Amino acid sequence: MRVRVLPRVPRSHRPHTTSSSLRPHCAPFPKRTHTCGALTAADVGSRVVLTGWLLPERKGGKLLSFFPLKDSLGTTQLVVNQPEDAPNQPSLSDVPVESSVLIEGTVLARPPSAKRSGPTGDIDVRVDNFILLNPADANLPFLPSNFRNVANEDLRARFRYLDLRRSALSANLRTRSKVAQAVRNILHEQDFTEVETPILLRSSPEGAREFLVPTRTPTAGDEPRFFALPQSPQQPKQLLICSGGVDKYFQIAKCFRDEDGRKDRQPEFTQIDLEMAYVSWGEQNTSSSRSNVWRIGGTEVRDVIETLMRKIWQDIEGIELAQKFKVMTFYEALKLYGSDKPDTRFGLKIVDATAWLTPEQRLAFDSRGEALECIPIRQSQEGPFVDLSRQCAFDPPLERVVLTEENLSLWLSQSSAAGGASIERQEDHINENLHLRLGDVVWLCRSPKVPRGGSSPLGQLRMQLCELAQAAGKLSLTTKPHFLWITEFPLFTRSDGDKEFLARGRWSSTHHPFTAPMWQDIEALYSGDVAGVRLFFTSRIGIHFAPPHQVRGQHYDLVLNGVEIGGGSVRVHDADMQDHIFTNILQLSEQEKTPFSQLLHALRCGAPPHGGIALGFDRLMTILCKTQSIRDVIAFPKTSVGTDLLFKSPTAVSEKVLEQYGIQPRR
């Protein structure tokens, strides 16, 4: 049969500027009846109106040609009988690749033997008529349909509207939308109220790491004044709960952080943010030192998040998660995995060998506040890692030695010695305690007795060994996600480099200053034994929580496969305690305290005990979509240095415009 071109607009209605017959169709057209990517054998025989993008022709023969037609859901094969006798009739072969077309046709069954792969592989669509809705330029920057040769990332970022035509990316956007909706449905079922909090918020006096927004000054010469974009809706959500107007708040919230470029961070990001009134403060009797126990408050928040995750994994992955996720204290995580976000999908646990040293050696360690930690790599149990441990160099270099009495002494005196080693002798009683045999490898590290920061050298080694083993095909991690709660973080720490310019040598809140202490540690909070002043009590291996001499916070992090996907806490609801933390512990000046004045006052208005959490939605989606880059789950992401190659921003602004805000470029 012949392909007939549908009637077009009368000549008089066409633009006068283009002469080609390949011009956009700006006139009525038939209504689409089917989605080309969703056609199935059930549609065979139907007359259909389809729309989509034309992919490169696959020559079928002299009288037949085949064109894949693509829409957001998938691709269908069009079959066209070549019009031999109408040379002036436009034909699909004349239409440039990636043009938008409307097809009227009939769904045909393919013989079972000729079934193509993919969901629409059962059928073809015979083209009866078509309309060229919008032609694509003959020279596109790249062809999104070319799976074999994906363009480089910069080019794809500049022309994101072409890149999003790739099915992999558009499927991620659909999954993201589906997950967000699942989250909202579950939280609504549990009587949460979604409340929008301000984006134009208040700048704090030392406002770096936040984005500022200048406001127009009423009269020339006025001092410029600024809003700031929120790093999180922390204060608004706490004020909301303090108000009592909302009992259970949530928001899928946009947040902003003006950080120096980091891999997989975006200056604007999304979090699933929630806060609840009357969350528990733990139990009266929780002196147990058992592992896998949630000793802090906030179990209501924990329950909500575990329900969310179970439902999402059920919906998206069809995986049934455990009814309760595992729990580990910060201390236990650092001692066993050298990380506050341990990947528990594989072993390589750290062992504290200090107790097996000679009394003199142990004294030397104790006097430095240090412990001897090691990761034994036994051929019998850690087989995949033995060769890797022997051959590879690790960064940062670890202090390592052959585990003999002599070399151990050597190592103790040479703190900077580095180098991997296999076990050559077995007499050493440490080797015995570690069940090491000839040919096994042991990694050693002198570590502070009080775990510091987010990861230790042995923790980093663990992750590097895992990556190498995966790359070498020696390790394949379970597809079942490993969720883990980390609790009982120290409430205060010395700040990391990122925030040191704010702390200036003072104590910092490990997470934020609103986190409540564990009630068992309130006395220490007031008596001045704040953090690190008294050390963790670690006289024997196996105590997996820090004793209350150090103030621990009611903070919980949710870790998934070694990635921190969220964190939250029970908050301080006692205004005097909050003021004590601001004034006496963090030693904030009056000016630094100003941005918190409304929260302090809200606490004095009968605020209920409350707590909450925030999950990084972009990271969660990256894991769910099984992609490596956060940019694959964001429609219009920024580059790793925070610029936008598509919109070509940020941009310069004329001085005349800046004038309205009372600012000017700095000379």
Place this chain on the structure above:
Amino acid sequence: MRVRVLPRVPRSHRPHTTSSSLRPHCAPFPKRTHTCGALTAADVGSRVVLTGWLLPERKGGKLLSFFPLKDSLGTTQLVVNQPEDAPNQPSLSDVPVESSVLIEGTVLARPPSAKRSGPTGDIDVRVDNFILLNPADANLPFLPSNFRNVANEDLRARFRYLDLRRSALSANLRTRSKVAQAVRNILHEQDFTEVETPILLRSSPEGAREFLVPTRTPTAGDEPRFFALPQSPQQPKQLLICSGGVDKYFQIAKCFRDEDGRKDRQPEFTQIDLEMAYVSWGEQNTSSSRSNVWRIGGTEVRDVIETLMRKIWQDIEGIELAQKFKVMTFYEALKLYGSDKPDTRFGLKIVDATAWLTPEQRLAFDSRGEALECIPIRQSQEGPFVDLSRQCAFDPPLERVVLTEENLSLWLSQSSAAGGASIERQEDHINENLHLRLGDVVWLCRSPKVPRGGSSPLGQLRMQLCELAQAAGKLSLTTKPHFLWITEFPLFTRSDGDKEFLARGRWSSTHHPFTAPMWQDIEALYSGDVAGVRLFFTSRIGIHFAPPHQVRGQHYDLVLNGVEIGGGSVRVHDADMQDHIFTNILQLSEQEKTPFSQLLHALRCGAPPHGGIALGFDRLMTILCKTQSIRDVIAFPKTSVGTDLLFKSPTAVSEKVLEQYGIQPRR
């Protein structure tokens, strides 16, 4: 029975700073079992643990006292047996009003004769024990529970966390959350994908009315560079649809507009934003001049929005809306109601009386491009408005006259004459045509034949009469919402004052430059008969659409009870046409066109025909919550001059901070 106070934390765990027994409870407490505002007769006999805020005591008698306990859902009455014999025991009477308390008690039935009003009026709760969770200061800025004496707006804004404790406000927040979720559910059911678009977007060269965001400069002395916050996600959403990755997009999106203070506008606001690929371009044969016909494209968008509104009104109000909303052209709306967002809940339609003038008079009108319009106020039909029309003065003053031949001539020569008048004689044939009788009033106005702008003087008069009649109790508008689509707006207009600084005498897009012309008007778009160059053809009363000599856009506004709650359009998908509009009609410079370069190129990549709409979510919620102020449906609103009294922003920022962005205050 006696009220027992539950065990507290050991003395050693309490803060040392407060000596009063009224200190916050920072220790474990029992889990809440019931919501006090949701208790019913079904709970009678239950042991309950409740939480909430204590309201002022209502004295019951010598041995009994009554306390209302409030949470976000409502209020329940507590009954306390006075402890006579334990003077040192803390009692609820000692607890300051608005303190947060936990109550253990038993639900009691009230005798039917003693039923109080409200949902929990059937029951009381006898208090067995209580915990003071957090005391409120004795001197609060105001008492949110005092319904009779609501504090002034400024005070309430400063202490929004107290104001939100009022049930009226918290109910609005819950309704808002419920409506947003209904919107999302309906759109997901219709295969829409919610996609987040960037908040840090690109500044346009003449970037006023937008908020800027300075970025940190890599090295000192670099030119400062800025992002801008989006006034709407217009470009990202069109790019998304052009990409083909998403077929049907929506987002409940945050938008930003840096406008001078206007009543009921907020610098940040929320819109329900959607966009669809392959929306229709109308019908081939739509020359009909009938009223209530949708002659443009975008019917798919119309269907989605009507479904949304029907579902929302059903869910929230229990009201069944019409299957199809009424449609009116821009021309018809201006001619009949003097407004492009007419309130059709009452009459007072405008009549064009030009045709009834003498031939000479008509010629005089025609030569000025004017028409004689009037609103007749007949005692027989517009009874409630007759006295108001006689007595009241209106702003702006209208040119009015007694409708006699002599006075009409007088009026024609005295363009500034003003004054209301009743009909004294009835001979005049205009009076006959208008069916006016002695004692009736007629409002007259000389109007441009081509309606201009959003409302005419008679349109404003109509609304003022309506307000006065309502205030005087003479008119009560139907509770059934009047939805109305306005279509066929002129595509280009002379800009209003707000944007004139951008237009500088050039034509402006009535809505935005991406709106497609009606296909019938494409020739005029290219031939230069753009807008207002040829006039509307209005030779007889009754033609309610503008003929195609003027370019009309495929734009649609949704009007509800005289309030524009949304607008959208079919977009230009022809890159050459879009360029023609930018270059030849709007006369944009190359620099002004720069921010649109990616959209122009995306159109050249085979973009499908597309269209969408945005609904003002805050306005919609204001109507649904039956409140007058947009601030009643926003958790943390800004004042009408765009400041935040709660967070006390915007604020000054130190020069040291500004330095990082390469800017400084202007001297």
